[in-house]
Amino acid sequence: MMAKHKTPLLDQLVSGPWPSFVDDMKQYAAARAKNEKKVEFQIPVDVVEDLMGLLELSYSDGTTHWKHGGIVGVFGYGGGVIGRYCDQPEKFPGVAHFHTMRVAQPAGKFYKSDYMRKLCDLWEFRGSGLTNMHGSTGDIIFLGTQTAQLEEIFYELTHKFGQDLGGSGSNLRTPSDCIGQARCEFACYDTQDLCHTLTNDYQDELHRPAFPYKFKFKFDGCPNCCVASIARADMSFIGTWKDDIRIDQKAVEGYVKGQFKPNAGAHAGRDWGSFDIVKEVIDRCPTECMKYENGKLTINNKECTRCMHCINVMPRALRPGIEKGLSILVGAKAPILDGAQMGSLLVPFVEVNKEDGYQAIKDVIEAIWDWWMEEGKNRERLGELMKRQGFQKLLEATGIKPIPQHVKEPRHNPYIFWKEEEVEGGWERDVTEYRKHHQR
Amino acid sequence: MEDRITDIGPKHYEEFYPPVIKNNKAKWLYHEILKPGVLVHVSETGDEVYTVRAGGARLMSVGLIREICDIADKHCNGYFRFTTRNNIEFMVDKKDKVEPLIKDLESRKFPGGSYKFPVGGTGAGITNIVHTQGWIHCHTPATDASGPVKAAMDVLFDDFKNMRLPAHLRVSLACCLNMCGAVHCSDIAILGYHRKPPMVDSAYVDSMCEIPLAIAACPTAAIKPKKIDVDGQQKNSVEVNPNRCMFCGNCYTMCPALPLSDKEGDGIVIMAGGKVSNRISNPKFSKVVVAFLPNEAPRWPSTTATIKKMVDVYANDARKYERFGEWAERIGWERFFEKTGLEFTHHLIDDFRDPAYYTWRQTTNFKF
Numbered sequence: 001m002m003a004k005h006k007t008p009l010l011d012q013l014v015s016g017p018w019p020s021f022v023d024d025m026k027q028y029a030a031a032r033a034k035n036e037k038k039v040e041f042q043i044p045v046d047v048v049e050d051l052m053g054l055l056e057l058s059y060s061d062g063t064t065h066w067k068h069g070g071i072v073g074v075f076g077y078g079g080g081v082i083g084r085y086c087d088q089p090e091k092f093p094g095v096a097h098f099h100t101m102r103v104a105q106p107a108g109k110f111y112k113s114d115y116m117r118k119l120c121d122l123w124e125f126r127g128s129g130l131t132n133m134h135g136s137t138g139d140i141i142f143l144g145t146q147t148a149q150l151e152e153i154f155y156e157l158t159h160k161f162g163q164d165l166g167g168s169g170s171n172l173r174t175p176s177d178c179i180g181q182a183r184c185e186f187a188c189y190d191t192q193d194l195c196h197t198l199t200n201d202y203q204d205e206l207h208r209p210a211f212p213y214k215f216k217f218k219f220d221g222c223p224n225c226c227v228a229s230i231a232r233a234d235m236s237f238i239g240t241w242k243d244d245i246r247i248d249q250k251a252v253e254g255y256v257k258g259q260f261k262p263n264a265g266a267h268a269g270r271d272w273g274s275f276d277i278v279k280e281v282i283d284r285c286p287t288e289c290m291k292y293e294n295g296k297l298t299i300n301n302k303e304c305t306r307c308m309h310c311i312n313v314m315p316r317a318l319r320p321g322i323e324k325g326l327s328i329l330v331g332a333k334a335p336i337l338d339g340a341q342m343g344s345l346l347v348p349f350v351e352v353n354k355e356d357g358y359q360a361i362k363d364v365i366e367a368i369w370d371w372w373m374e375e376g377k378n379r380e381r382l383g384e385l386m387k388r389q390g391f392q393k394l395l396e397a398t399g400i401k402p403i404p405q406h407v408k409e410p411r412h413n414p415y416i417f418w419k420e421e422e423v424e425g426g427w428e429r430d431v432t433e434y435r436k437h438h439q440r
Numbered sequence: 441m442e443d444r445i446t447d448i449g450p451k452h453y454e455e456f457y458p459p460v461i462k463n464n465k466a467k468w469l470y471h472e473i474l475k476p477g478v479l480v481h482v483s484e485t486g487d488e489v490y491t492v493r494a495g496g497a498r499l500m501s502v503g504l505i506r507e508i509c510d511i512a513d514k515h516c517n518g519y520f521r522f523t524t525r526n527n528i529e530f531m532v533d534k535k536d537k538v539e540p541l542i543k544d545l546e547s548r549k550f551p552g553g554s555y556k557f558p559v560g561g562t563g564a565g566i567t568n569i570v571h572t573q574g575w576i577h578c579h580t581p582a583t584d585a586s587g588p589v590k591a592a593m594d595v596l597f598d599d600f601k602n603m604r605l606p607a608h609l610r611v612s613l614a615c616c617l618n619m620c621g622a623v624h625c626s627d628i629a630i631l632g633y634h635r636k637p638p639m640v641d642s643a644y645v646d647s648m649c650e651i652p653l654a655i656a657a658c659p660t661a662a663i664k665p666k667k668i669d670v671d672g673q674q675k676n677s678v679e680v681n682p683n684r685c686m687f688c689g690n691c692y693t694m695c696p697a698l699p700l701s702d703k704e705g706d707g708i709v710i711m712a713g714g715k716v717s718n719r720i721s722n723p724k725f726s727k728v729v730v731a732f733l734p735n736e737a738p739r740w741p742s743t744t745a746t747i748k749k750m751v752d753v754y755a756n757d758a759r760k761y762e763r764f765g766e767w768a769e770r771i772g773w774e775r776f777f778e779k780t781g782l783e784f785t786h787h788l789i790d791d792f793r794d795p796a797y798y799t800w801r802q803t804t805n806f807k808f
Binding site: 010 | 523735738792
């Protein structure tokens with residue numbers, strides 16, 4: 001079969017070992033053209049070929065050919081669909097209208113084939129058949145369909161699949177989580193359940209834009225931060241523990257004797273020599289709170305900051321403590337506009353209580369939203385509001401007491417915004433009385 | 441609207457847990473990487489789950505997803521999952537099911553010869569590159585995403601299949617400063633960047649945009665209102681002070697009549713040394729180490745060669761467990777540029793607002 005458009009530049013991306021998206025698109029375009037299953041495609045059959053033609057044009061002229069999103073969506077929602085129109089519709093009519101749909105992914109991104117096949121059939125029937133598994137925020141991305149299909153897809157998703165759309169625009173964006181306790185021994189709380197519960201409890205905030213700008217939740221089960229919550233979520237929920245790291249001394253001995261591979265075998269691609277517990281664990285501990293003497297490992301847990309290094313190196317011997325919960329950090333974002341921000345610690349420890357619907361966590365979330373919705377400017381992320389008004393305002397808004405854990409170090413300047421009620425006698429003074437004792 | 445169902449959220453995660461996951465949730469004791477791409481997790485119940493991790497392009501057709509479903513049906517009772525970094529994970533509950541699964545995955549190739557499901561991406565190596573849309577579907581990119589990622593992963597493929605590095609190394613790509621991919625804390629980040637100020641399409645500024653919003657969107661106050669003569673007609677428009685422009689494109693996001701993309705102007709910034717883990721040292725931002733490389737479609741050879749060189753120097757020079765940024769900080773950034781052979785230019789000295797000062801050197805402790 002002759003391809004509709006010549007794509008000599010893209011064709012150079014079919015070779016090499018890494019999976020070629022170009023070959024995938026070509027194969028799929030050919031399958032659509034052949035249409036063995038006799039699908040009654042609701043958007044042009046050659047949509048993938050036109051997309052490749054358009055991408056080839058970008059490869060040759062070095063610029064994008066997509067216009068700004070238009071206002072399209074499903075009735076009653078302000079998010080979940082991103083309008084997209086091509087700027088060369090005459091040459092590539094198949095992608096003249098090519099809207100994205102964000103489909104809320106299940107927590108942990110676990111799937112079963114019967115369900116996934118249904119999603120595929122729907123998207124092939126009513127869309128381009130191209131997806132992202134997954135988008136950066138975490139949604140399943142349906143890449144490209146036309147306006148008339150949006151309601152049809154939404155109806156099918158909600159009525160037949162029990163499946164909703166994700167967030168976009170100035171909304172709560174679709175929350176996402178790490179694999180957590182489902183398959184990780186480090187996870188200090190059930191990331192999937194907290195992610196799923198809050199996603200459902202805050203459906204209104206997710207679908208109907210009422211915020212100054214986007215707002216992201218991400219859930220990491222431990223300080224290894226596999227979903228990068230600390231770098232990219234307005235509120236990051238990071239598992240931690242308060243008590244002692246659990247030590248199995250026999251397993252420690254196993255590592256020392258070389259029976260177990262350090263770091264779960266992560267370094268097996270090179271000969272690093274035999275495992276040296278002092279060099280690789282004790283001396284790398286950032287707080288110097290560990291000792292290995294007479295074949296026994298001890299940890300001064302009070303001085304430990306729970307960085308996970310020793311646990312990562314010896315997962316069979318060391319486990320997080322039993323008194324588990326999570327830390328909440330707030331305000332992370334990418335550089336637009338005022339530079340990148342990392343999450344700042346607001347709540348050092350909160351219990352993760354499923355029985356009461358995570359009320360203690362929701363109290364913090366809702367206090368922050370109240371403050372941000374009241375004070376935040378148009379397109380101002382939480383982190384930027386924190387910078388503009390100060391960390392103190394965040395503490396006031398959430399009713400959290402300042403503690404040294406909130407800072408890396410105390411302030412460098414004495415320019416303290418004292419409040420009148422903090423100063424003895426207040427600020428009202430009588431200048432006439434003052435002048436009785438101080439000549440002009 | 442009648443009969444409408446809304447606000448039901450995602451599917452419940454438990455519907456998709458394989459039985460071995462459901463039965464052992466929160467009971468896992470430890471894990472081990474048996475070989476690149478293969479993990480075993482052992483539960484206190486004595487159960488084991490074997491995970492085979494395969495790379496994949498995040499841009500994926502339903503044809504390929506159906507193939508994933510077929511593989512899952514054949515080996516895993518239909519269950520599979522995706523990782524945060526766009527890998528596909530197949531889980532089985534017996535060790536003897538692992539090798540047939542790997543054999544099946546590695547035997548599947550596209551017509552051009554690339555693997556459909558290369559097994560790897562674990563431990564002290566390089567896993568899949570997280571990325572954004574690029575030219576395939578975005579209106580503000582300064583580079584493509586899927587293409588540079590394919591080209592980079594081809595060059596880094598050995599480190600996807602191997603675990604020879606001192607620590608894991610995360611590569612990310614964002615096709616513009618908006619950073620949907622949040623690459624700002626990656627060991628190595630590929631970032632699309634514009635270098636020409638927006639053009640002003642004065643005939644349309646007033647009809648396509650809210651002018652005050654476009655002006656307010658500029659972080660450096662480079663845009664001001666101006667009446668401009670278009671074919672003898674006075675039009676409400678704006679003027680851009682090019683010397684103030686930092687090419688962020690935020691004005692274009694607010695106002696489609698201020699396009700800034702350009703074949704020569706657009707290209708790639710390489711950043712390095714960031715991380716999100718709290719392990720040993722605190723999370724770090726990535727630093728700009730190459731101010732600009734041109735967009736060289738379709739394979740971006742300058743970009744991939746620069747990355748490959750950085751990875752190789754790091755692999756040979758860093759200590760075990762040391763992340764890319766920890767290594768650079770230990771040896772000093774002056775040594776980093778010497779060892780990698782990257783050129784240090786005035787573009788790499790921060791001059792953006794207050795944080796800039798904290799990146800200059802306020803000590804006599806430096807290396808010659």
